[in-house]
Amino acid sequence: MADDQIELMAHLMRRVGVGARRDALEVLAERPYEDVVEELLHPDELTDPDQDVFDRYLPVLLATELPESPGSRWIYNMANGPRPLREKMALFWHHVFATAWFKSSHARAITAQIELFRENGLGSMRQILLDLSRDPCMIDWLDNSENHAHANNENYGRELLELFSLGIGNYTEDDVKAAARAFTGWTFQQPWPRYPYSEGIAPIFKFDETDHDFEEKTFLGQTVFDGEDVINVIVKEEACARFISRHLYNFFVADEPGVASWVATPPRDQDAIDILVATFVDSDGDIREVMRTLLNSEFFKEARFQRVKSPAEFVGGVVTLAGTPQFPDFSTTELWRATMLMGQALMNPSSVEGWHTGQEWLDSGTLTERVNFAVKNLMDTSNPGVASIIERVAASGDATPDEFVERCLDMCGPLQFSEDSRATLIDFAEQGGLLSFREGVTEEVEGRIGRMVQLIVSAPEYQFA
Amino acid sequence: MTTKIQKPPVLVVIQLSGGLDFMNTLIPYQNGIIRDARPALSLPMEDTLPLDNDLAWHPAAKALKELYDAGNVAVVQGVGWEHLGGPGADRSHFRATDIWHTCDSAKIGTEGWLAKLIREFDPLSENPVTAVNFGLGLPRALAASGVTVTSIGNLDKFGLMTDIEQEEERAEDIDIFKRLYTPGLGNGMVQDYLAQTGTSVLKSADMLADAPTQYSSDVEYASNPIAEALRDVVRVHTAGLGTRIFYTQHQGYDHHSGEGILFPKLVTELTEAISDFMQDLRNHDASEEVTILVFTEFGRRIRDNGSGTDHGSGGGCYLIGDGVEGGLYGEYPSLEPKDWLYGEDLQHTIDFRSVYTTVLEQWMAVDANPIVGGNFEQIRPYKTEVAL
């Protein structure tokens, strides 16, 4: 049943989005791989469904303060929208440029920042850093609003180099100071106070020339004046290409160790990084080009199940498989809450260093949350995704325990399970004997398939993308 | 006079994330240089709570001051480490936290110091609640391969597949889960780690199921994350499951701005929660074996930046408990401008590993050297001894 092309598409969709259902994969597998990639790389021609329904029932500017509603909308769009890579790139930049709601508790501001990533996440590195440096939420988060011509606040200047573009070891303390000076006066227009009528619309960037240090500075050996010059220098640095390439590799291809150890630990696939770096350099930091190279590369296609799913990927993947929620409703904000309990409160990471990925997502608490969330969403056999799995398992007729497990793994993925895990599932299937549809799709049959799906999503293999 | 406690010693670690401004907690209130360097943070002298002729508590730390006055708080001053990477590297939250967590200031450490301590107590990972973390995600201090830690987001709803209502079905599913998560051979490191995690989920869930219902208390904690986390520490500690290490974080100390407003709120929450926690432990006759260690990744710059302070050094720690001999330990760093590190920071006067060593040797009764990676001078902040 599962052929190579479908398995490849399943892999692609797990990485550029949160995974796709079996029926959708079959449609995609009819097309050449490169065409699908091209469509993913050009999301601007599509629109997301049901955004008006969110505005009606779950608007951003609610009385509530947590980014529960925009965060849930984001996961919903990852799972339900026609342009997953757009959302996924936004998530990528959110991982790298981790900014949190909790400092300002200004939901509109963090939502606007994510919207920037959404709109231009596949754009040029230069524009992305420029947008970032002008984003009021970032300016507030790293205190550039307090970076004055005659009293520098180095926070943004430092993190721009350390965490956002070059990585430790590729600049000096003097470069940090020069960068900080170059960004003086990059601030934002004061938004309204929350009382009496709410903080209103998203804040806007403002360049305060009376508070800008116009003197010449030396940054990475070059003469610069303002923040734009600093960014122009940064994006030409090979260190920037390497830093972003390794981030992209870690996010899209295979888990790398934590960023803090990158100085000391070489990448797990130096050749792959070199290929990405070359594209980055040749294209002048065009992220769409780098992503095209990445997604069409052999190292990407071969890297099956090499990443631990992030909570957003896990939650989005489960609701995609279950077919829940189909339409924004009262329970939609559970999406954000679920990722939060799994250690990834979207729009609210605990610090500027962002989330630790890979196996660090998993501990006994977050694994419990994952399994419980998956089981909760898949236990109801009337959920459209589960119903469709049942229907399709039934379509192939009676199944031996072996075939039963095989078909379910196929319909939930296709997934690759270890021999041990397979054996465990087959043992369970054997308790019920032959899966027979002689009397049609009975409640008992539904129950057996439903249970099997629950067990599959509880398994260790399901934690990997 | 020293007394000996008979119960196994317990360590509660509270990490103040973001970098607590130690100079604003224990303020050199008589010092003109500091007053001039920190105009945005200067409090009227009469508002501070003097400790001696040089130092005063920030008024928001009133609850801690009361514990201090009662002799239950050892303040370790000037805690830090030699900046091998220069100020740039060591002023990163990321790096500084890592240094504290792994005890390695020269390179990126791989094993958490508390994880090594857990291994000491439970080398075969027999008790998954030897260490319990309250909060989401596992701090690096507790992480090392082969070490199991139970992380609890919500103690009241802790367990696997709690949505399956049919008990029989749930039991069966959990049984299969157990098989699926049996550590295999040669499946790879991540898979092994995952299998281990799955196994500990089951065990810890069993153990913790009754802790919330067994607990009752007259202490009314405030409704904030740190207070609730410390209440949950009491709930698990008094359940007698053999937990030796508790860990939790209090977040939000990165006060680059608005420190005058934000700092007092956090410090009030923290110190009142600690005070309630101590009271609760005493009410349960469960305080004598407990030491609290409060630390933060770094102190902050001497000069304020107009409304807050930037990343610096020269932080501090607190050791709190009934076994503690209250007082000041270590030396407050020199405030003379000629002694300032990089011309803007406090020099540390004691290495953070000295504090760890002290707690490990004198309270947890283990050999500290392999855990902290060397021999470090100790302070003497305990009046009771742990019976070995």
Add this chain to the structure above:
Amino acid sequence: MTSSPDGSSTNGASQNGDFAALLRAGFPYEKTLGRRAVTFSPIDLAVTKDKAVYFLGRGPFIKGGQLIAISDDDEELGIIRRRDLEPGEPPMNSGWKWPVGIVLDAEERLIVSDEAEDTITIVTKDSEIVAEWGEHGSDPGQLDRPAHMVIDAEGLLLVVDTMNHRVQRFTLEGEYVDGFGSFGDAPGQFNMPWGIALDSEGCIYVGDWRNDRVQKLTPTGEPLMQIGSSGDGEGELNRPAGVDVDQHGDIYVADRGNNRVMLFNRDGRYVERFFGDATVSKSGLKYLLENSLPLRLRDMAILEEQKRFMAPASVRVIDDRMYVADYSYNRIQIYRKEAYPLTADQILPHPGKPTLATT
């Protein structure tokens, strides 16, 4: 934009009031009621004879809502019902999850719909729950996200049944009477309707939310007129929410997606739009004067846009006053209509064409 020809029925014998035309003198802003935390996210409102505003709001958290009364002088009169939540936690207490519509019956009891629970609740001003009914589903008499409501001349309750794309009529006890409408964009069909109102002749007006129009229907649901089309221009609508009709047959639409309120005349002809003119309410002023931080921030900010509506959810006209539930800005704006009905003797008949001879 209207399906009825411009000016075709302004002649003499009229529907909706015995007058030939209206002299529209103005529609000035009168005042603002409420503030954040008091009137969180107002989604609908009702006004009693003594001018108390029964304000129905979402919040303080996503999953909750409250009904509170405030006087015409912006004093809090009391909380009728409120769902309290622990921050970030699931609902703890009873109460409405997603209250959305409120109407008064003849005895001024408060009837509230809940679009998450699919229920209708009747509660007195003293918080006593008289009745609660409603069942989720798509069969006749069942509900799927009930929205705004109105009571007809016979005392029956018309409920907009959003996800079933229809309007249903019930007795106040919850007994199903009849219903009309189905999914679609043809006249008489709906796509996730929201608001509802009646004119003096019993005709029904429905805010046909996802079709970007208001439909006028006979009392039995036969389509009479479609008002508005998608867009943000004159007479156009972007996801209209609440609607109302006043004594002159003027039709008010909370044009939510365009952050404005639209006014059409009884023939469906576009008359004018309101963008909002809010000033600081009495309660808002009190709050500000006691808090130095917002005072300072207001002084630093550009406030021009703060008077505008943001996502208005409901418009209710009582006599000559228009109340707008200014959802995202947590307040209610009140405007006063100044208009004089004209007899056929006073105004020339419609010439049937525009003219440049304007004297």
